[in-house]
Amino acid sequence: MASAERAFLARTPAATEALGESLGRGLGPGAVLALLGELGAGKTTFVRGLARGLESPDAVSSPTFTLLHEYGGRVPLFHFDAWMAAREESFLQSGAAEYLGGEGVSAVEWADRVAPWLPAPRLEVELTHAPLPAGPEEAPDPVPAARRIRLRVVAGGTGPAAAALAAALAAALEALRAPPDAREEPFPAGGTPAGELR
Numbered sequence: 001m002a003s004a005e006r007a008f009l010a011r012t013p014a015a016t017e018a019l020g021e022s023l024g025r026g027l028g029p030g031a032v033l034a035l036l037g038e039l040g041a042g043k044t045t046f047v048r049g050l051a052r053g054l055e056s057p058d059a060v061s062s063p064t065f066t067l068l069h070e071y072g073g074r075v076p077l078f079h080f081d082a083w084m085a086a087r088e089e090s091f092l093q094s095g096a097a098e099y100l101g102g103e104g105v106s107a108v109e110w111a112d113r114v115a116p117w118l119p120a121p122r123l124e125v126e127l128t129h130a131p132l133p134a135g136p137e138e139a140p141d142p143v144p145a146a147r148r149i150r151l152r153v154v155a156g157g158t159g160p161a162a163a164a165l166a167a168a169l170a171a172a173l174e175a176l177r178a179p180p181d182a183r184e185e186p187f188p189a190g191g192t193p194a195g196e197l198r
């Protein structure tokens, strides 16, 4: 059984991007990624890597004001940003539901704002700022650039298609490798609030 949860500490933007790239290499049509994390947590940085993993030649930028950017590649990538969407439910009105789970890979920034409309199974990617604690074996981080990145498959749906998608997401997660400047950590079992991890 493929593991359905992983957690990493990424020390640099390049490491966050490389994790996204590693994941992207394993994803196929229908994958939906729910990106969670506060302002500047690294959601767009992660999607930039994802696009590279999907062999997209396109430049990735935050679709904060346009809601959706579409990039080419081995599989199309639909990049949503729901930051502004919650108030007027423009996420649904824009036809987002028709993209999600369709022929492409979808990545939704600020996914918590449109949670009721996200399909399952999906892959939840939560990024948090992670100032490194000054422990006995670890020097304090001179620049607080580290991010904790937690990934898990959210189960849901019924029938063989949902089961196949959940298995594909779990397999992509399983294939994820920590790049340089990142290390794997145990996935927190108890749902520790963001920012309080050690």
Ligand SMILES: Nc1ncnc2c1ncn2[C@@H]1O[C@H](COP(=O)(O)OP(=O)(O)OP(=O)(O)O)[C@@H](O)[C@H]1O
Pocket (backbone or CB within 6 Å): 010, 011, 012, 013, 014, 015, 016, 017, 037, 038, 039, 040, 041, 042, 043, 044, 045, 046, 062, 109, 144, 145, 146, 147
């Ligand atoms: N380890 C890291 N991983 C990702 N980004 C990092 C890291 N360290 C520093 N950064 C910086 O943090 C910023 C992250 O910006 P990014 O646009 O990816 O965040 P975001 O979560 O998409 O923000 P927004 O909420 O505005 O959409 C970038 O300036 C990046 O260089």
Ligand SMILES: [Mg+2]
Pocket (backbone or CB within 6 Å): 043, 044, 045, 062, 109
């Ligand atoms: Mg962003």
